Each structure stands twice: as C-alpha cells, then as structure tokens.
Amino acid sequence: MQNDKKQGVLLVNLGTPDEATAPAVKRFLSQFLHDKRVVDMTRWLWCPILHGAILPIRAPKVAKLYQSVWLDDGSPLLVYSKKQVEKLRTLVEMPVELGMTYGNPSLQSGIESLLTQGVNEVIVLPLYPQYSGTTTAAVSDGLTKAFQNISVMPAFRFIRDYHDHPLYIKALAESVKRSWQENGQGDYLLCSYHGIPKRYADNGDIYPQHCDRTTTLLARELGLAPNQIGMTFQSRFGREEWLQPYTDKTIETLPGKGIKKLDILAPAFSADCIETLEEISDQCRELFMENGGEKFTYIPCLNDDELHIRMMIDLISD
Template identity: 50%
Template structure:
C-alpha cells in the first residue's frame, strides 16, 4: 500500500490572543502573560514585576473584563471566532488553488491555542515546510517579532525543525489595500460617505519608533495607499493612533484627541476604520466603536460610523492565498 503523500507545506496563522472568558480571572491570566513579554513592555523586570503584580493585575482585569463582556458573542471572543473562520476559509481556498489539502493551523502569541499545539497539529499532518503568517499587516517588534520569539521558544523542545519562512508584513500589498478599499466603498454605498475618514492604528510608545521600529511609518504608508485607492483629497482622511497604555508619550496623533477636536470643530460625520487589525476585537468593537463614539458625539459631532475589519471577507482571504503563493515558491 502506498503511503499518503506529504503536503508540500503548511501554514501557521498567528494572531495576538484573547482571554478565554469575559471574567476578571480569565483576563488576569491573559494580561499576566501578555504584559510580561519584553517585546510588549520593556521596563526592567524587577521593577515591572512589582508594577504588574502589585498594581495592574490587581485593578485592571475587572475593568477590562467589562469591556470584553460588552462584545462577547455566542461563539465566544470575536477575535477567536473570526480567526477560526479565517483559518477554515484559507484552508478551503488553498485546497482549491493547489488541488490538495494544505494544512492550516491557528495559534495565538498569548493564550490558547498555543504555538506548541499548532506545531504538533502541523507535524501530525506531515508538514516539513512551514510558512508563518502573522496577521499583522504592519511589522512591529511588539507584535510580529513577538511571534518569532514565541515560536522559537516553542521549537526548542522539537527534535525535528521544519523549514520555515515568514511573512514579515504586507502593509502595502495590492490585495490588502484593495480589500480595505472595497470594504470602505461597500460601506459608503450602503450608508453614505462621511465628512472625514479616520484611519486609526494601534499605537506604540514613541521611543519604540525612535529606536527603529518601522511600524508607525508602515501605518502611515498604508493610510496613504488606502486614501489613494479611494481617491480622497488630503482634507478627507487622517491617520491616527489609539490604545495608549501608561503615562509615557506614544506615537501621535492620538485617535481620541483627534475625534474630540473634530467634534468641537463642527465635523458632522466621521467614518472610522482600523487597518492594523485583521479581525475585530476589543480594541475595535469596544474602544473604537463605543468609547471613541462617545468622545466624538460628546464633543459636538453628530454621526459616527465604524467600518468593520476585513475579518473573513472573500477578498481578505484571497489576499492571504496570494501571500501564501508568493512566499512558498519552490515548495509546491
């Protein structure tokens, strides 16, 4: 009997992670792992341990859990539910493109499923060549590089390492920009177009950019490319950064300050999109859609429209297929 053929390669999809439940305990466990990563917070460990365990993990989980509870669905965490849909859709599209099963595993940098679990899944499927696809369009040391660290740590106990390739970023990939543009055009066709389009990206501390992190410049390049695809004038769009944490200066301009300023300046309607996120999550569904809506309306604005992330849109999945094809040449 002929042994089943090995797949030419497998794909490891990676996103940030999410608590397992919208409870203070689950959020505390998640934040303890996430915020202890030096890629995320680079404060010296002894001092940071005291701050993290003495202050943050005592008071913050309860507040964050309320935010998660406000967006939790019957399928659980939106980020996890959407990531699983992306995994299955990509697997189906790759099977159609290659005429055979291409294993696609899902892992989170923090929480479940772990890198080790995903790695065992790919290994059991006979994968010898692995493409790692972090679902971060723009590279940052605090996200993409953290995936590299976590995967390397997980592979330490592996007696047989796969050939590995990486998708470091895709911030100006034509398929990515087109999918973003399509999502905005479709939203405008149904709901009309606002006075301004705010492209809000997750922020990082300013000192990260000062020491060479390319993330902010890649975000600005994405925003400019999207504006060009939508044929917007300079006064019709703006790039800003959200989700500050702590007291130090982060990359500017700030999303919340911008919306308050616009509301007070007489901007009637603003449309908001967050191109840095491949799946809707706490930072989009709670922070952008709820908190920043209040910032804009309370400052005097009238209409606030949030345009969802690309999630499992067909054109988003097709962009992933294109990335896989581009980065696995020679493996097929």
C-alpha cells in the same frame, strides 16, 4: 531525487482570554505584559508593579469590557480568526492552523497540529499588516520557544508584513466603499492604528512608517484628498508618550472643525476585537457625539472578507 516537501500554514494573531472573567483576563494580561517586546522595563522593577498594582486593578475592569463584546461562540478575535482559518482551508490544498502569541490556541499547539498532519515546511503568516517589534517580532520569539519543545524542527517561511500589498489595500478600500453605499459617505475617514510607545519608534521600529504608507495608498485607492482622510493611534497604556496623534484626542476636536459625520476604520487589526468593538465602536462613538458629532460610522475589520482571504492566498503562494 523525490521532493517530499509538505507545506502547511500557521495563521497567527495576538490572542485573547479564554473567558470574559477577571481570572481569565488576569492570566492573559500576565502573559502578554510579561513579554519584553511589549514592555521593555527592567524585570525587577516591572514585575512588582505588574502583579502588585496593574493586574489586580485592570483585570476586573477589562473583563467587563470583554463581556460587552463577547459573542455566543467566544471572544470576537478568536471567532473571526477561526472563520479565517476555515475559509482558507477550503481554498488552499494544504493544512491550515491557528496560533496565538498569547493565550490559546498557542503557537506550539498550532505547530504541533501541523506536524501531526505530516507538514515539514510551515508558512507563518502573522496577521499584522504593519510590522512592529511589539507584535510581529514577538511571534518570531514565540516560535523559537515552541521549536525548543519539538525534536525535529520543520522548515519555515515567515511573512514579515503586508502593509502595502495591493490586495490588502484593495480589500480595505472595498470595505470603505461598502460602508459608504450602506451608510453614506462621511465628511472624513479616520484610520486608527494601534499605538506603540514613541520611544520604540525613536529606537528604530518601522511601524509608524508602515502605517503612514498604508494610509497613503488607501487614500489613493479611494481618491481622497489629504483633508478627507487622517491617521491616528489608539490604545495607549501608562504615562509614557506614545505615537501621536491620539485617536481619542483627535476625535474630540473633529466636530469643532466642521467634521460632523465621521467614518473610522482600524487597518492594523485583521479581525475585530475588544480594541475595535469596544474602544472604537463604543467609546470613540460616544466621545464623538458628546463633542458635537452627528453621525459616527465604524467600518468593521476585514475579518473573513473574500478579498482578505484572497490576499492571504497570494501571500502564501508567493
């Protein structure tokens, strides 16, 4: 029997506003914060809060933050994600497309583009190294919705996580070593992961365990002792307790403990975005220096780094 399987790859990331304007940010945040995977409050309680208070207040503020990191070709997340797709296309003999869980290009547009190229089996690679229901599972939900509008659903394989993949750890380690060569090694290496509400982890989300495993393996790869590396969580939202320790609160205390030169990276982010370029590289830098720090080095995300792309190829091949 002839094998007529044609595979294609869908790279997936969270998403970004189309423009660095308040209306565009409001549209994006509305879609993002309506997802029950992200905010699981009862809809009749949450929606009035979201539309009556949060979006009108936050959208203009967040738009200004986006403006501070916006690139000539658009949002950093979209720019770097497109570069990842372009590099991957040159190295694998199959179609590769990009889809975002929220915003554009959508998951559905990515799937439809693959189908128009004759693909009948899609390899879905969410670019979240550490699994969380708030991110990875949201991709699965989005795919289910996308398939509802497609008459013949393709077969698909879903790569759930790669938090301990050897090439991922090696790529992180090499990025740290490059930074050390260019900027000198700091007193401490801080791994800042995107946070989630603590309640989600208490209810079974395995995200914090994956973050801990990544940090442990990175420390081993770099030969760092426990007092030379740490793990924190950033980007908390609202009054509820999130995973701790918090990145900003930790950074405030480090200079007082004798850590005057800080290296920081964000292993949970596969591409630089507002959370890394504005929150970490700008806000956290200012916080560290205000509290007595002397040197702050932000180590960029893996973006379209060669080892990062090689890791993607290995995941796809497996």
